[in-house]
Amino acid sequence: MTATNKQILLKSRPKGWVTPDNFELAESPVPAPGDGDVVVRNLFLSVDPYMRGRMNDRKSYVPPFQIGQPLMGGAVGQVATSENQNFKAGQIVSGMLGWEQYTLVKDGAGLMAIPPADVPLSWFLGVLGMPGMTAYVGLLDIGKPKSGETVYVSAASGAVGQIVGQIAKLKGCHVVGSAGDDAKVDWLTKEAGYDSAFNYKTVGSLDDALAERCPKGVDIYFENVGGAMLDAALNAMNPKGRIVTCGMISQYNLEQPEGVKNLFHIIGKRLTMQGYIVSDHFDRLPAFIQEMSGWLAEGKVRYREDVSDGIETAPAAFIGMLKGENFGKQVVKIAEREG
Amino acid sequence: MAETNRQVHLASRPKGWVSEENFTLVEAAVPEPAEGQVLIRNHYASVDPYMRGGMNDVASYRQPFALNATMPGRTVGEVVASRLDGYREGDFVFAMTGWADYGLASDDGQLRRIDPAQAPISYHLGVLGMPGMTAYVGTYDLGEPKAGEQFYVSAAAGAVGQVAGQLARIRGCRVIGSAGGPEKIAWLTGELGFDGAFDHHAEDYTEALDRLMPDGIDVYFDNVGGAALDAVLARVNMNARLVECGMVSQYNLTTPDGIHNIANITRNRVRIQGFIVSDHADRLDAFLDEVSGYLRDGQMHYAEDVVDGLENTPAAFIGMLKGENTGKRVVKYV
Numbered sequence: 001m002t003a004t005n006k007q008i009l010l011k012s013r014p015k016g017w018v019t020p021d022n023f024e025l026a027e028s029p030v031p032a033p034g035d036g037d038v039v040v041r042n043l044f045l046s047v048d049p050y051m052r053g054r055m056n057d058r059k060s061y062v063p064p065f066q067i068g069q070p071l072m073g074g075a076v077g078q079v080a081t082s083e084n085q086n087f088k089a090g091q092i093v094s095g096m097l098g099w100e101q102y103t104l105v106k107d108g109a110g111l112m113a114i115p116p117a118d119v120p121l122s123w124f125l126g127v128l129g130m131p132g133m134t135a136y137v138g139l140l141d142i143g144k145p146k147s148g149e150t151v152y153v154s155a156a157s158g159a160v161g162q163i164v165g166q167i168a169k170l171k172g173c174h175v176v177g178s179a180g181d182d183a184k185v186d187w188l189t190k191e192a193g194y195d196s197a198f199n200y201k202t203v204g205s206l207d208d209a210l211a212e213r214c215p216k217g218v219d220i221y222f223e224n225v226g227g228a229m230l231d232a233a234l235n236a237m238n239p240k241g242r243i244v245t246c247g248m249i250s251q252y253n254l255e256q257p258e259g260v261k262n263l264f265h266i267i268g269k270r271l272t273m274q275g276y277i278v279s280d281h282f283d284r285l286p287a288f289i290q291e292m293s294g295w296l297a298e299g300k301v302r303y304r305e306d307v308s309d310g311i312e313t314a315p316a317a318f319i320g321m322l323k324g325e326n327f328g329k330q331v332v333k334i335a336e337r338e339g
Numbered sequence: 340m341a342e343t344n345r346q347v348h349l350a351s352r353p354k355g356w357v358s359e360e361n362f363t364l365v366e367a368a369v370p371e372p373a374e375g376q377v378l379i380r381n382h383y384a385s386v387d388p389y390m391r392g393g394m395n396d397v398a399s400y401r402q403p404f405a406l407n408a409t410m411p412g413r414t415v416g417e418v419v420a421s422r423l424d425g426y427r428e429g430d431f432v433f434a435m436t437g438w439a440d441y442g443l444a445s446d447d448g449q450l451r452r453i454d455p456a457q458a459p460i461s462y463h464l465g466v467l468g469m470p471g472m473t474a475y476v477g478t479y480d481l482g483e484p485k486a487g488e489q490f491y492v493s494a495a496a497g498a499v500g501q502v503a504g505q506l507a508r509i510r511g512c513r514v515i516g517s518a519g520g521p522e523k524i525a526w527l528t529g530e531l532g533f534d535g536a537f538d539h540h541a542e543d544y545t546e547a548l549d550r551l552m553p554d555g556i557d558v559y560f561d562n563v564g565g566a567a568l569d570a571v572l573a574r575v576n577m578n579a580r581l582v583e584c585g586m587v588s589q590y591n592l593t594t595p596d597g598i599h600n601i602a603n604i605t606r607n608r609v610r611i612q613g614f615i616v617s618d619h620a621d622r623l624d625a626f627l628d629e630v631s632g633y634l635r636d637g638q639m640h641y642a643e644d645v646v647d648g649l650e651n652t653p654a655a656f657i658g659m660l661k662g663e664n665t666g667k668r669v670v671k672y673v
Contacts (some may be wrong), residue, residue: 248601267584267613275608
């Protein structure tokens with residue numbers, strides 16, 4: 001065990017775009033567990049778009065990060081020391097842990113044991129974790145795809161988008177995605193089974209791109225982006241279409257969000273636009289784990305990660321993810337598993 | 340029977356605001372019913388916001404209205420000649436005969452007999468007709484209001500809004516409405532029993548909603564879109580429902596207003612849902628039972644704004660789009 005605990009603290013709240021100056025690398029002693037507590041040695045951290053909201057000082061579905069404290073997020077780790085009878089040293093766990101090498105978890109609250117599995121541990125932060133379940137619940141329970149329908153996914157190679165498209169294919173849909181890089185677009189059609197994909201940065205007209213690739217219109221738009229993309233999708237939607245409003249990453253770093261102009265289609269086309277958060281749907285966890293594990297084992301779902309190495313790289317990985325520089329689900333590797 | 344059948348035709352498609360020049364008054368012979376048709380003397384015609392969309396030549400959930408033909412629309416009237424089984428001279432009916440003295444109707448799924456003893460026949464253009472049912476389906480089936488929730492309805496003195504607000508009040512919500520002009524505001528908080536109302540000409544939506552809805556908004560029944568919708572999105576509570584019934588503030592704009600607070604849909608798990616009442620025809624009987632009951636026992640009030648004369652239908656329609664009516668606007672032909 002190292003003597004010190006490297007941490008990434010929130011130094012200041014961003015106005016507009018997040019910058020490296022908003023973070024601070026610090027060192028503190030490795031915490032010691034009190035009665036009932038667990039100290040986790042973190043192995044992988046997840047960086048996700050929703051964390052941008054927690055950097056602001058306003059109420060949302062998760063409370064804001066605090067200045068001078070480590071940022072928090074989904075993580076996988078290994079129990080270092082435990083004063084809790086439910087956890088023992090060496091055990092692999094997941095939970096909401098800090099951007100640091102070691103996290104003290106009071107009473108082990110929120111920690112979950114990860115059973116032995118044939119997949120990389122980091123996948124529990126992605127395809128078998130919150131992003132995968134976000135894709136599963138959003139597409140199946142909110143989007144309710146029917147065979148033959150057209151599903152359009154923005155940020156399609158991201159943590160959630162790549163899973164959405166593959167589940168939609170398994171349900172018999174025509175699946176179209178967009179991403180901001182030609183290599184990602186290639187990967188979507190060649191590896192992730194998308195029927196068609198385009199680079200939204202170089203395509204010119206989003207309206208034309210959608211009309212060409214979705215000749216029968218769009219029945220489900222899985223929204224990860226917002227802004228101009230949402231306006232184009234509203235134009236392309238079919239009557240009774242569903243917009244699964246998972247996120248709007250293009251807007252999170254703008255001080256004044258873009259104005260969306262085509263919402264009138266919600267009335268003319270009787271659209272439903274539904275925001276949701278995966279934690280409201282925990283009753284679906286067993287079904288998700290069972291079905292997704294099966295699809296992975298059978299090779300029906302593929303998964304791509306973008307792994308950044310070292311706790312020091314967490315701010316850059318996070319900022320890069322917000323800019324779309326990651327190719328696949330962005331995670332930060334903190335340490336190797338022991339034993 | 341009059342010798343001629345006066346009709347208001349759609350003469351041209353408006354760009355931006357509708358004007359009376361988009362319409363012409365045409366005189367034609369009173370038609371004879373063919374086998375399977377009734378001839379109806381129209382007593383009242385309805386003017387509604389959806390008609391503005393029908394005047395455009397764009398695909399929507401309905402066909403655009405034809406040029407140089409009678410403006411289609413909902414009417415109530417009296418059967419004056421019948422060659423349709425089940426209908427006799429003297430029957431009062433609801434039909435879709437449009438802006439004309441007389442019209443023909445067949446058993447097309449729209450035509451139905453109405454009971455003049457149950458309520459004034461014009462009510463079947465409003466509280467007991469399409470606007471009332473729109474309010475019923477939108478408020479109860481889509482809005483799912485629960486007792487104690489914060490309910491806001493815009494264009495609250497209009498045909499749909501007044502019914503929506505009262506239905507939410509009957510379910511135990513705290514109901515706030517907005518409308519244009521102090522008389523409408525007084526009527527909403529007085530006779531209709533709203534918990535609060537504001538004049539959107541006199542006060543910004545943002546200020547008024549901060550003042551009247553400090554606990555946020557759980558259900559918004561949207562009839563106007565634009566700035567009201569943006570202000571609501573900034574104030575939605577968790578799991579709020581936005582019922583998208585209309586966006587009357589946007590229909591005459593060539594470029595719609597940008598809505599900026601839409602990321603709150605994700606943040607607060609908001610559902611925003613458009614609908615058309617004809618998709619919910621299975622709810623007709625429940626609607627008529629429940630709402631006619633509320634009218635009879637005095638739990639619900641209903642106001643009409645009656646304009647006289649077929650020749651005044653275009654002006655009545657344009658005035659309704661500008662919000663000059665208090666209550667459901669109908670045009671009296673007889």
